[in-house]
Amino acid sequence: MKKKSGDFFAALKSIILPESNDQRQANGPVTNNVILKELLDCFDNSCKRESVGKSLLFNMHYLIILHPEVYEERLPSLPIIVKEALKAFYNKLKSYKKNYDELSPVSFHWQFRFAPGTDFNQERITVEDVRVIGMLTGLKPTGSGGGDRHNTAKVTMKSKATNVFDKMDLNLDVLRHVHFAENGTFTVKFNPELSVTNVTVSTATVQKTARPADNGLARIECYLADKSKEVVYIMKDTEIVIARKEPENVGYSNYLLIESGFVSNPHARIRWNEAQQSFQIASFSNNETRVNETVIAKSEADSPRWFDLNDKSQVLLNGMVTLSFKQL
Incomplete structure (x- = not known):
């Protein structure tokens, strides 16, 4: 043909x-x-x-x-x-x-x-x-x-x-x-032994996220006492990281970056827990993290301990940076 x-x-x-x-x-x-x-x-x-x-x-x-x-x-x-x-x-x-x-x-x-x-x-x-x-x-x-x-x-x-x-x-x-x-x-x-028999991935985090984030989940007003400066951050991701502003962090969209030497890198994380329908916070800093006068215990990065973060709470980082948290 x-x-x-x-x-x-x-x-x-x-x-x-x-x-x-x-x-x-x-x-x-x-x-x-x-x-x-x-x-x-x-x-x-x-x-x-x-x-x-x-x-x-x-x-x-x-x-x-x-x-x-x-x-x-x-x-x-x-x-x-x-x-x-x-x-x-x-x-x-x-x-x-x-x-x-x-x-x-x-x-x-x-x-x-x-x-x-x-x-x-x-x-x-x-x-x-x-x-x-x-x-x-x-x-x-x-x-x-x-x-x-x-x-x-x-x-x-x-x-x-x-x-x-x-x-x-x-x-x-x-x-x-x-x-x-x-x-x-x-x-x-990472397992340096390259084990393929003990790989475990938790299914506990698989929850549907129904809460809309188009207009933001929360408003966080930051006051830097060491610089007398105020910054407003709108939380649009279901989990954000609070960290000192450093060049290696600038590329992340879910980072609340604070220009202060009193803030650790990273300092804390805030998340929306869909299962419990509430916000939570975990601290990773050697410096104090306080929520409404209650000191939050430090967690390891790979094993965060979550604490409730209620609407209109105040978070104090290292005694110098105040975060006013408000749900939207």
Whole structure:
């Protein structure tokens, strides 16, 4: 049978530009295994791109953006996806380790942050899309140079045109439209033994976040006694971090940054507990954190102890910074 004249160019295009992920998924929904495969591909790519000499480096922080319908549907499965991803990561590391002298994790923890979104990086996200963004140590500024360089980060992302993971700059502003809720965030301590049998991911955090955050969850008025300065912060994320303003913190959208040497880095966290329908606070500072004259005991970063934070409470940080907390 005689070939059509366009067949040659179509074949050439398929070689130069592999079939996109969207085309491959057009016949089926985003399943747990599809998300798992995207995570593994991103991790595998980072092992090849980040490793240097005889040191094996790899991404340890991941942002996974799904269409809101898919996110809600997959929400109960997220802890299992994380667990299976870690098993696959450790197996990959065992196989790669044979060719390297040293395993060089750049973080003490793995972090996976899932979130719903309908567009990302000027691309529409449909029910057939998965966007996986991989990083070595999380979103941090790449420098303080001119232009927008201070507000970008080097990440591993898949190009929609080529369906291939590549290293590229990500403008952090695009993440401000994506709501990363606590119920889709998982942090697991790195196991240097590369154990795949004792990986545990708690399902206790998987709760649906029904409270709307469009107009903010709470208003926090900050008074810095050492500078006689007032700052107002609107809490829009279900969990925020209170920290001293430092260059490495500027890229995080859910940080309340305070320009005061009396504030620790980090000092505390405030969260909205959907299950209990209340706000809570945990302190991580060696300096005193006081809520309405009650001193809050210090917690370890990986094991926060939460205390109720009622409406119109006052939080005193190190005796110098006052936070007036009001629910919206």
